[in-house]
Amino acid sequence: MVSLVLVSHSLPLAASIANLIQHIVKEDVNIAIAARVDDPEHPWGTDVIKIQQAIKSVYSDDGVVVLMDLGSAVLSAEMAIARFSESEDIINPLQWQQSG
Amino acid sequence: MISQQQIINWIDNFAAVIAENKDYLTELDAAIGDADHGINMNRGFQKVSEKLPTVIDKDIGTxxxxxxxxxxxxxxxxxxxxxxxxxxxxxxxxxxKEELTLEELVQLLQAGLEGVIYRGKAELEDKTMIDALSPAVDAFQQSLTNNDSVVEGLQKAVNAAEEGMKKTIPLIARKGRASYLGERSMGHQDPGATSSYLMLTTLLKAVREEN
Incomplete structure (x- = not known):
């Protein structure tokens, strides 16, 4: 089954969406969250490395759909995906285009 | 030649300049964006400052x-x-590389600029950091053909970046959150172009000081 990665500026937002999906979908969906940055005062943001780890954590041959909230989350997710094709990782960039 | 030490000084100075201008950059961003450019850049570059001592004896690429x-x-x-x-x-x-020739420094900035264009898909006059970086790289490249020194070339690059940064004021933003404002983005200087200008001024300063 296709897995999901939720990329958000806000951890509570992503957690709530993951929660809702798990309630609605009958089967178990693999969902990973990549949200917020490590700054207690200003936690809102996205982290390329966290997104990359999230994708890796739920990756299967069926693919992963990466969903983003706002502007910079898109740039961060695109860079995270690009980093897979630059590294000697499991993922073929063509598969990404098909699954993304 | 530009030494590894000068590159370290550049990054270190840039982190300090970002810290000094944190509120200014955030203020510019508050007008047309989400009021976090100074905060975000400062958080990133403070971490860079902490990491810098761990690579102090490494090559410039590292x-x-x-x-x-x-x-x-x-x-x-x-x-x-x-x-x-x-x-x-x-x-x-x-x-x-432990040091860079003038040509390599030009290539380095050119490659960085191309990376930003590729990642952000912005063009000139979209009211982004490209508006400062692109004319700066052009001016630096032009100075190569004039046989200028590194300092002369970078001074021209900084002048071009400053001009490009100021030219973002009347522009209507076509990228990022500022683009949602349409015509209301006019009359404000772009925060990304401003931080890019600051990055080049600190590079000039680092190269000038040890030459």
Whole structure:
């Protein structure tokens, strides 16, 4: 089954969406969250490395759909995906285009 | 030649300049964006400052790659992947190098600029950091053909960046959150172009001081 990665500026937002999906979908969906940055005062943001780890954590041959909230989350997710094709990782960039 | 030490000084000074201008950059961003450019850049570059001592004896490529990796995991906003890509592409030009020729420094900035264009898909006059970086790289490249010194070339680059930064004031933003404002984005200087200008002024300062 296709897995999901939720990329958000806000951890509570992503957690709530993951929660809702798990309630609605009958089967178990693999969902990973990549949200917020490590700054207690200003936690809102996205982290390329966290997104990359999230994708890796739920990756299967069926693919992963990466969903983003706002502007910079898109740039961060695109860079995270690009980093897979630059590294000697499991993922073929063509598969990404098909699954993304 | 530009030494490894000068590159370290550049990054270190840039972190300090970002800290000094944190409120100013955030103020510019408050007018047309989400009021976090100074906060985000400062969080990223403070982490860069902390990491810098761990690569102090490494080649320039490793130093710049470390800057890139730190920024993409700490900045949080769009400037994370954008500056992260700038330094990543720049690091490839400086791989294994302990010093850079003038030509290599021009190539380094050119590669960084191309990375930002690729990542952000922005064009000139979209009211982004490209408006400062692109004319700066053009001016620097032009100075190569005039046989200018590094300092002369970078001074021309900084002048072009400053002009490009100021030219963003009347522009209507076509990228990022500022683009949602349409015509209301007119009359404000772009925060990304401003931080890019500051990055080049600190590079000039670092190169001038040890030459």
């Amino acid at each position: 130093i710049l790659k470390t800057v890139s990796m730190t920024l993409i995991s700490t900045v949080g906003g769009a400037s994370g992947p954008l500056y992260g890509t700038f330094f990543l592409k720049a690091s490839a030009v400086a791989a294994q």
